[in-house]
Amino acid sequence: MGMTMSQKILAHHAGLKEVKAGQLIEAKLDMVLGNDITSPVAINVFEDNGACGVFDNTKISLVMDHFTPNKDIKAAEQCAKVRRFADKYDIANYFDVGEMGIEHCLLPEKGLVGPGNLCIGADSHTCTYGALGAFSTGVGSTDMAAAMITGKAWFKVPSAIKFVLTGKPSKYVSGKDVILHIIGMIGVDGALYQSMEFAGDGLKYLSMDDRFCIANMAIEAGAKNGIFPVDDFTREYVKNRYNGEVLEFTADDDAVYEKTYTIDLSTLRPTVSFPHLPENTKTIDEVGSIKVDQVVIGSCTNGRISDLRIAAEILKDKKIAKGVRCIVFPGTQNIWLEAMHEGLFDIFVKAGAVVSTPTCGPCLGGHMGILAKGERCISTTNRNFVGRMGHVESEVYLASPAVAAASAITGYISNPEKI
Amino acid sequence: MNLNASGTVFKYGDNVDTDVIIPARYLNTSSHAELAAHCMEDIDKEFVSKVKQGDIIVGEKNFGCGSSREHAPIAIQAAGVSCVIACTFARIFYRNAINIGLPILECPEAAKEIKSGDRVSVDFQTGIITNETTGKTYQAEPFPEFIQNIIAKGGLLNSIK
Ligand code: SF4
Numbered sequence: 378m379g380m381t382m383s384q385k386i387l388a389h390h391a392g393l394k395e396v397k398a399g400q401l402i403e404a405k406l407d408m409v410l411g412n413d414i415t416s417p418v419a420i421n422v423f424e425d426n427g428a429c430g431v432f433d434n435t436k437i438s439l440v441m442d443h444f445t446p447n448k449d450i451k452a453a454e455q456c457a458k459v460r461r462f463a464d465k466y467d468i469a470n471y472f473d474v475g476e477m478g479i480e481h482c483l484l485p486e487k488g489l490v491g492p493g494n495l496c497i498g499a500d501s502h503t504c505t506y507g508a509l510g511a512f513s514t515g516v517g518s519t520d521m522a523a524a525m526i527t528g529k530a531w532f533k534v535p536s537a538i539k540f541v542l543t544g545k546p547s548k549y550v551s552g553k554d555v556i557l558h559i560i561g562m563i564g565v566d567g568a569l570y571q572s573m574e575f576a577g578d579g580l581k582y583l584s585m586d587d588r589f590c591i592a593n594m595a596i597e598a599g600a601k602n603g604i605f606p607v608d609d610f611t612r613e614y615v616k617n618r619y620n621g622e623v624l625e626f627t628a629d630d631d632a633v634y635e636k637t638y639t640i641d642l643s644t645l646r647p648t649v650s651f652p653h654l655p656e657n658t659k660t661i662d663e664v665g666s667i668k669v670d671q672v673v674i675g676s677c678t679n680g681r682i683s684d685l686r687i688a689a690e691i692l693k694d695k696k697i698a699k700g701v702r703c704i705v706f707p708g709t710q711n712i713w714l715e716a717m718h719e720g721l722f723d724i725f726v727k728a729g730a731v732v733s734t735p736t737c738g739p740c741l742g743g744h745m746g747i748l749a750k751g752e753r754c755i756s757t758t759n760r761n762f763v764g765r766m767g768h769v770e771s772e773v774y775l776a777s778p779a780v781a782a783a784s785a786i787t788g789y790i791s792n793p794e795k796i
Numbered sequence: 797m798n799l800n801a802s803g804t805v806f807k808y809g810d811n812v813d814t815d816v817i818i819p820a821r822y823l824n825t826s827s828h829a830e831l832a833a834h835c836m837e838d839i840d841k842e843f844v845s846k847v848k849q850g851d852i853i854v855g856e857k858n859f860g861c862g863s864s865r866e867h868a869p870i871a872i873q874a875a876g877v878s879c880v881i882a883c884t885f886a887r888i889f890y891r892n893a894i895n896i897g898l899p900i901l902e903c904p905e906a907a908k909e910i911k912s913g914d915r916v917s918v919d920f921q922t923g924i925i926t927n928e929t930t931g932k933t934y935q936a937e938p939f940p941e942f943i944q945n946i947i948a949k950g951g952l953l954n955s956i957k
Contacts, residue, residue, distance in 0.1 A: 401942040414823045418866050421826060426953045444824055451824035501864040501888055517866035517892035523952050531942070565811055566858040570887050599858060601887055654811060741820040741863070762815040762862060764838045 379629030381537040382604055383572040386512040386626050390495040398536035398633070406436065407511075407621070408490055409524040410498030412480055413441040413452070416459045418518035419499055423462075423525060431466045432528030438470040438489055438498075439463055440480040443737040445473070448744035478709025478735045481505040481593060481677035486709055491615050492607045493624025497521070497530050502677050502759065504595045508588035509615065510607035510625065515596060535601045537572040538563075539634040542579035544643035549793045551687070552587030553679060553757065553777035556594040557648040559640070561658030569599035571635065574628060576606060579642045585614045586683040593678045594759050597655040649755075649790060650775035653763045661780060661792045671754040672697075672785040673766075674778050675706025675733070676740045679757035682712050684778040689721040691782035691793055692728040698788030703730035704746045706738055730785065742766045748773075755784045801878035801899065802917035802928075803851035805910055806836075806843060812855045813862035814889065818871040820863075831867050832874035849876040852918070854910050856882060860889025869893045879918050881925060881936070883907045894943055895952040901925065903936035 380388065380395065388396040390404035411419055416439050431437055439459055444452035456473070463471035470489060477483065481502050484490050492510035496503060501515035516530065524530050540559065560567070573595045575588075583591070588605050595603025605611070607625040615623060646660035674680075674688050685707060697703045705725050707713040713735060716722060722732050739746030740758040748754055748767030753774065756766065761773035776784070779793040786796060816839040818831055825831065836843035853872060859882035860868060869892045872880065880893070883904040893900045899920055906925045910916060914929040923936040939947065949955040 401940060415864065415866065418826045418870075422953055426957070449824060455824060455826070499864055499866075501862065503864075515864040515888050517864055517869075517888060517895060519866060519895035519952050520891060523895075523956050527956055565861060566884065566886075569858065569884060596888075599861065599886060741815075741823075743820055743823075760813075760815070760862060762813045764819055765815050769838045 378633060379631035381572060381632045382574055382606065382626050382628040383512050383537060383602055384534055386493060386495055387532060387534055396534045398534050400534045401531060402534060403529050403531050404495055406497060406524055406528055406530055407494040408436055408438060408496040409521060410438045410440070410480060410484065410496065410500065410503060411521050412443055412500055413445060413456050413459060414443045415499035415518045415521065417455045419521040419525065420458060420462050422519050422522035426522070428526045431525045434467045435469045436528065437468050437525055438484060439468055440472045440483055441474065441477055442479050443741065444743050445477065445736055446734065476710060479677045479680055479737055482680055482708030482712065485509060485589065486618065486711060488615065488618030488620060491619035491621050491623055492611060493626055497524055501596045502593050504600065504602050505589055505593040505677060507592035507595065507602050507604040508585060510605060510611055512602055512604065514602045535570055535572045536635050537574050538568050539637040540573060540575050541577040541637060541639045542575060542642055543577050543639060544579050544641040545582050546642040546645055549647050549779045550642065550645045551777045551779065552583055552590035554645055554648045555642065556591040557650055557655065557658050557775065558645050560594065560598050560655045561648065563598055565597060565654055565656045566599040568595065571600055573598065573600045573603040575604065580605065580608065582642060584683060585610055586681040589681065590678050597759055647777060647780050647792060649780060650761055652761050652772040652774065655761060655775060664790050667774065667790040668753065668788060669701060669755045669784055669790060670752040671746060671748060672701060672703040672781050673739055673746060673754060673756040673758060674781050675708065676758040677708065678759040679778050680706050680708030680712065682715050684757065685716045685721050688778040688782040689724040691779060691796055692730065692785065693724050695728055695786045697729035697785045701785055701788050703785040704739065705730050705732045707735055709735050739766055755781050755790055757781050799920050800918065801850060801852060803848065803878055805852050805854050805912055805914045805916050806847065807910065807912040808839060808855045810856045811858045811861055812839065814860060814865050814868040815862055817860065817868040818865065823865060823867055828870055828874040831871040835871040835875040844875065847875050847877065850878045851876060852916050853877050853880045854882065854907055855880065856907055857884045859885050861886035864888045866892045866896065869896055869898045873898045881907055894946060897947065897951045901936040903934050906934035906936065
């Protein structure tokens, strides 16, 4: 029986010829990730267990991104704890203020993950690296602690759903619209415990940034991972970044998929998720009149350079509507520099937006843009759960950078095609 | 881990996410007691004042969806909850609960029929759930052997020693 791409990567890392959906395996990891929220819990577990060393100090990444630059004393203590741990065990990939970025923008950019890798991260959006043709999934802090000690993790081999993407999307339909459309179609548990494998000739219209965004939100459909085949876009992206061996796995022709969906990208419309679940999607033509108080452009979903470019293209020579706060969060220090050199910050600031240092900030209701009772935000982030960005009676609408930027100008959720 | 649980049920619906189980504004700590003090706050303000040691949470589908924060099952466990029953669990929550030794059971029939305030008991070895209020029993999916082994050893870290 044929294997899916995800199953092949798992089999390879478990040292097995073949694996089947449902099988429990133990596999070797190429990268173990944690952040300033999940690492302190993992370090507690690590220390309580009396562990005296890590399996490989080059295969652990610790990224201080959620509440940094530290928002309060408790957050500072959490980071200090991780910093001490990184010093003690000589963790090569420890990233703090000045060199950090939002973890899922940072790791691919630094070449810390590559095609064919098996990665786990104590952060649910670790599934982002599936864009590179890696098997990558989010776990908890205890898994992270165990993995830092042994370099291994247990997995239940997932079955898969195949998404065949065809056709060319229109100008303002991005990776974000593709994944919001899919989540709207299959629901927030539509791929529970499964892999989402992407295929089809429409992939040639999806840039790496689009793919990172799509793989990032696989978890929002309940998936274990999302994964893209390795092609020229991937090879080009990893060329001068990733030093490891590039392993290109492809799904067998007779791989078994529980379901296959074919999506013609040319028929998709800019899409918005209404509160309080990512599956509550409407196309931009159906949203009606929704006034917003805040616009957030950034995060591990849409904080990459092409996201900032499209937002700037729309905001150029325009003004943000009175009464709307627009906050831009570049994903990493490099993206920040690139955006600055391209003059994007001039455009944002002249329009009346603010530009932040890279941080998760408001995405999880951490800091730098919390919502008051009754306020509404349109955001390029990935979750719109109750209270996600502040008060339990505030609302988050999810959309692409183009829709967010257009909405910033009008003060209402707006169609970028009409700006 | 106790082999049995019994307590009063707190019942919730579909997609109880990790942001309502423990809001991100409290994630600047990893203290179990502090996390427990805010457990379920954004979905049920009275939960923390009403919950007693041994009580049981019942949700419907996709319980624990959202972030990977282990703070969510930790908050539930530290609040005194002995077991969570749901139709389905989000996968990271499922892993985390097993890894920290919080018993969770998937049983759609029980999860749908059990109501808030019912007295329920659970036998983890057999997977039998008894609703003592209505007298009805349910058979939950037992854990695969691999996972039973992790639980028997008292969590993931003990199992890799
Ligand atoms: S940007 Fe948001 S979703 Fe991404 S890692 Fe940070 S908090 Fe999580």
